[in-house]
Amino acid sequence: MGKTLRKNNQLTSLFDMEEGYSLTQAVAEADRCLLCHDAPCSAACPAETDPGKFIRKLRLRNLKGAVRTIKENNILGGICAVVCPAGRLCEEKCSSTEIDRPINIGKLQRFLVEYGWQIGFNPLLKKPANGAKVAVVGSGPAGLACAAALSKEGCEVTVFESARKPGGVLRYGVPSFRLDGDFTDREIKDVAALGVKIECGSPVKGRGAVENLLKKGFKAVFVGAGLPAPYKLNIPGINLKNVTTATDFLKAARAGNREKISRLVKNKNVAIIGGGSVAMDAAGTCKALKAAKVYCIALESMRELPAYKDDWLMAVDNGIIIKPQCRVREITGKGGAAAGVKGVETVWKKPGSCLPSNAKDVPGTEFSLAAGAVIIAIGSGPDRGLAEMMPKVKLTGRGLIQVDKKTLATSAKGIYAGGDAARGPALVVDSVADGKKAAGSIIGFLKGAK
Amino acid sequence: MRDLSIEFCGVKFPTPFLLSSSPVSNTAEMIARGFEKGFGGVSYKTLGGENTKIVHPSPRMRSYDYGGKKVIGVQNVEMTTDRPLKDNINDIKWLKKNFPKHAVIGSIMGFSKNEWRDLALTVEDAGVDMIELNFSCPHMSVEGSGMKVGQAFELVREFTRIVRETLKLPILAKLTSNVTDITEPALYAKEGGADGITAINTVRGLAGVGLDDFVPSLNVYGKGAISGYSGPGIKPIGLKCVVELAKKKELGLPISGCGGAETWMDAVEYLLCGASTIQMTTGVIRYGHRVVEDMCEGLSDYMDEKGFKGVKDIVGKALPNIHETSAFDVSRQGAASYDLDRCIGCGQCHIVCQDAGGQSLGWDSKKRRPIPDDEKCYSCMICSFVCPVGDPPVITFKDIKGKKPSIAAPIR
Numbered sequence: 074m075g076k077t078l079r080k081n082n083q084l085t086s087l088f089d090m091e092e093g094y095s096l097t098q099a100v101a102e103a104d105r106c107l108l109c110h111d112a113p114c115s116a117a118c119p120a121e122t123d124p125g126k127f128i129r130k131l132r133l134r135n136l137k138g139a140v141r142t143i144k145e146n147n148i149l150g151g152i153c154a155v156v157c158p159a160g161r162l163c164e165e166k167c168s169s170t171e172i173d174r175p176i177n178i179g180k181l182q183r184f185l186v187e188y189g190w191q192i193g194f195n196p197l198l199k200k201p202a203n204g205a206k207v208a209v210v211g212s213g214p215a216g217l218a219c220a221a222a223l224s225k226e227g228c229e230v231t232v233f234e235s236a237r238k239p240g241g242v243l244r245y246g247v248p249s250f251r252l253d254g255d256f257t258d259r260e261i262k263d264v265a266a267l268g269v270k271i272e273c274g275s276p277v278k279g280r281g282a283v284e285n286l287l288k289k290g291f292k293a294v295f296v297g298a299g300l301p302a303p304y305k306l307n308i309p310g311i312n313l314k315n316v317t318t319a320t321d322f323l324k325a326a327r328a329g330n331r332e333k334i335s336r337l338v339k340n341k342n343v344a345i346i347g348g349g350s351v352a353m354d355a356a357g358t359c360k361a362l363k364a365a366k367v368y369c370i371a372l373e374s375m376r377e378l379p380a381y382k383d384d385w386l387m388a389v390d391n392g393i394i395i396k397p398q399c400r401v402r403e404i405t406g407k408g409g410a411a412a413g414v415k416g417v418e419t420v421w422k423k424p425g426s427c428l429p430s431n432a433k434d435v436p437g438t439e440f441s442l443a444a445g446a447v448i449i450a451i452g453s454g455p456d457r458g459l460a461e462m463m464p465k466v467k468l469t470g471r472g473l474i475q476v477d478k479k480t481l482a483t484s485a486k487g488i489y490a491g492g493d494a495a496r497g498p499a500l501v502v503d504s505v506a507d508g509k510k511a512a513g514s515i516i517g518f519l520k521g522a523k
Numbered sequence: 524m525r526d527l528s529i530e531f532c533g534v535k536f537p538t539p540f541l542l543s544s545s546p547v548s549n550t551a552e553m554i555a556r557g558f559e560k561g562f563g564g565v566s567y568k569t570l571g572g573e574n575t576k577i578v579h580p581s582p583r584m585r586s587y588d589y590g591g592k593k594v595i596g597v598q599n600v601e602m603t604t605d606r607p608l609k610d611n612i613n614d615i616k617w618l619k620k621n622f623p624k625h626a627v628i629g630s631i632m633g634f635s636k637n638e639w640r641d642l643a644l645t646v647e648d649a650g651v652d653m654i655e656l657n658f659s660c661p662h663m664s665v666e667g668s669g670m671k672v673g674q675a676f677e678l679v680r681e682f683t684r685i686v687r688e689t690l691k692l693p694i695l696a697k698l699t700s701n702v703t704d705i706t707e708p709a710l711y712a713k714e715g716g717a718d719g720i721t722a723i724n725t726v727r728g729l730a731g732v733g734l735d736d737f738v739p740s741l742n743v744y745g746k747g748a749i750s751g752y753s754g755p756g757i758k759p760i761g762l763k764c765v766v767e768l769a770k771k772k773e774l775g776l777p778i779s780g781c782g783g784a785e786t787w788m789d790a791v792e793y794l795l796c797g798a799s800t801i802q803m804t805t806g807v808i809r810y811g812h813r814v815v816e817d818m819c820e821g822l823s824d825y826m827d828e829k830g831f832k833g834v835k836d837i838v839g840k841a842l843p844n845i846h847e848t849s850a851f852d853v854s855r856q857g858a859a860s861y862d863l864d865r866c867i868g869c870g871q872c873h874i875v876c877q878d879a880g881g882q883s884l885g886w887d888s889k890k891r892r893p894i895p896d897d898e899k900c901y902s903c904m905i906c907s908f909v910c911p912v913g914d915p916p917v918i919t920f921k922d923i924k925g926k927k928p929s930i931a932a933p934i935r
């Protein structure tokens with residue numbers, strides 16, 4: 074796929090997604106695997122990926138079988154391999170960490186999925202059509218996983234996506250240097266190959282629109298609407314020009330006017346407010362767009378930083394300055410546009426909580442930074458139109474979709490939900506797990522309804 | 524999954540993969556688990572005469588490692604079963620009752636003529652589908668047994684004949700590679716009435732010697748011995764023997780291939796060389812029964828890819844391409860070819876060409892790249908063995924039209 078080998082973790086452009094393993098490298102890495110009994114890595118995956126098995130298959134040169142093991146379980150096995158914080162999941166549990174470094178499970182998984190694509194091997198089989206039509210709202214990881222699982226069971230699945238291209242957060246929230254459009258397209262092709270219809274530019278909106286799907290011949294609906302609405306910060310200067318959110322910034326870098334977004338940060342200092350992986354993604358994107366100094370200002374200490382270690386290490390390797398345990402009090406302006414931030418260092422009032430309300434300013438540590446652009450990366454929340462789209466479905470106090478944890482059924486019959494829209498910010502792999510789980514429930518529901 | 528069944532000596536095997544007569548086929552309980560994972564049959568651990576008590580040395584095995592690679596071979600001193608005959612017979616009966624579609628082969632080794640006959644009748648009574656005569660264990664402590672029989676061809680014929688006259692079940696003769704030409708004892712076995720050949724048993728070897736105590740590293744309380752060596756390292760010997768047997772026109776018997784198979788690719792190689800079933804032990808010692816899951820899945824995918832309808836269609840496919848070296852067309856010559864754009868400059872190719880090859884490969888020390896010379900290169904290809912870059916390999920063989928055979932130049 075024409076990827077580059079990333080030397081010393083350096084980002085050179087927005088598009089240099091890291092190169093995957095070659096067969097030789099993958100076999101060498103698989104040779105290090107201890108092939109554990111009751112493999113702990115396999116127990117650590119939220120989506121039930123079985124590295125213990127696919128690595129053994131690779132080791133014993135059963136390569137197609139290894140691809141089968143991954144893809145039969147997780148239709149987005151390639152994407153998960155790329156975006157998963159494996160160091161916190163399967164690789165953390167790897168027995169090899171007791172004697173050496175863990176096996177690079179993510180890269181092995183990515184290699185196998187790409188190998189399958191390369192040789193044109195698609196292991197996925199579909200059961201005969203069962204005549205049931207199911208609608209999926211949103212083509213993010215939860216929606217795609219649910220659609221694929223339902224289609225394999227013989228359902229006729231239509232995915233409704235408001236954006237121009239499918240993928241949701243995978244396409245518009247993750248920078249290309251982590252997961253590029255080609256890779257995403259290729260994996261979504263596997264979903265489409267199962268017969269899933271993905272209708273882009275087809276938002277489900279308006280009063281009762283989700284519930285109306287049930288009246289239009291769909292026997293069940295899965296809502297995987299994600300968390301598209303970025304949280305804003307209530308501080309002076311928030312409405313100045315050149316102040317944006319990470320969600321909008323990353324989306325623009327992926328799909329918008331790239332010249333405009335480049336102008337926003339090129340040769341300027343950029344202050345990013347937030348210490349999560351999305352903040353690091355925004356910071357990396359700024360660097361790739363030739364920003365001058367890039368700061369990530371986080372309330373947490375380095376040890377508590379919500380970003381995955383690989384992500385903040387990459388930021389640091391690319392010269393991004395992380396300012397831990399700081400709070401921005403004000404965005405300063407000049408001529409109506411952002412000119413800098415004023416902040417102060419903080420300590421926690423009580424240990425054990427990283428909530429803003431637990432932070433206490435430290436007098437005498439006030440600072441100000443010159444910044445021609447400010448990006449707010451403090452998370453995002455659910456679509457505020459959810460209540461209108463599905464009035465019969467109960468929402469939580471935070472505006473998330475309320476679901477039965479075991480079945481992912483909402484309060485309305487035939488409507489299921491999962492992924493970030495139901496559980497709040499979570500991993501891609503958690504959303505995949507939800508999509509699969511909901512598909513299982515929907516199949517049960519359809520059988521019961523007959 | 525494809526139908527992987529194959530008929531071998533008139534017996535149907537659900538898959539061509541067998542647990543061989545060895546520590547991995549010692550009890551019904553372990554064999555049953557192997558069957559569930561995909562083994563299509565078993566050659567049950569060799570039963571010996573009850574009059575000779577087998578006591579095994581301790582320890583029994585030793586791994587042969589290479590660098591970071593574990594178990595590229597195993598040296599062992601296992602002999603025939605040390606369990607009571609009664610227990611083994613009950614186990615065989617239980618297996619046949621619970622796995623009627625799987626093939627159970629009774630492996631036997633008599634220590635006298637009468638014992639061959641008695642053991643044959645006993646395992647027949649237990650309900651085995653076939654008999655395998657063990658003429659090949661290379662380290663029996665019982666005088667005049669195992670490999671010693673396999674090296675005395677008349678005894679191979681005589682013991683096979685005794686069993687043949689005793690029963691009608693298909694008979695396999697399991698032969699040793701520790702002979703000059705394995706087809707000789709095979710022909711004797713055929714004369715005695717064998718229906719098929721199992722080849723090979725372990726090869727005699729010595730895995731290592733302790734540098735401090737001077738005792739071989741399969742160290743049985745201060746003593747070592749030459750004994751059976753198995754595993755991936757002996758696969759080339761196993762394949763060779765299978766080919767020799769398969770190509771021997773006067774023989775014409777089906778073959779159960781054995782020796783170092785671990786992956787489905789190894790198994791396919793055995794099939795291509797003329798084996799109809801593949802037996803294994805060391806692969807199971809290294810990985811457990813799960814290896815056979817990958818053998819079944821891999822074989823099935825291979826058959827899909829190549830359009831083979833049945834396993835039998837693969838058997839012997841390579842034989843027409845295996846010749847005596849005198850048949851090679853030496854008028855055609857080539858050289859090693861280098862994709863220098865992908866070279867990483869480690870220089871190992873240059874070292875080995877200078878010290879062990881044709882001394883043809885130069886070295887640009889500024890660019891850190893080899894300088895090939897097609898004329899001088901005599902295509903030993905050792906440079907390609909050590910090149911670390913793959914997918915596709917940087918160093919490959921290329922034909923050079925009109926090239927004359929290269930000869931190393933004399934010293935000036």
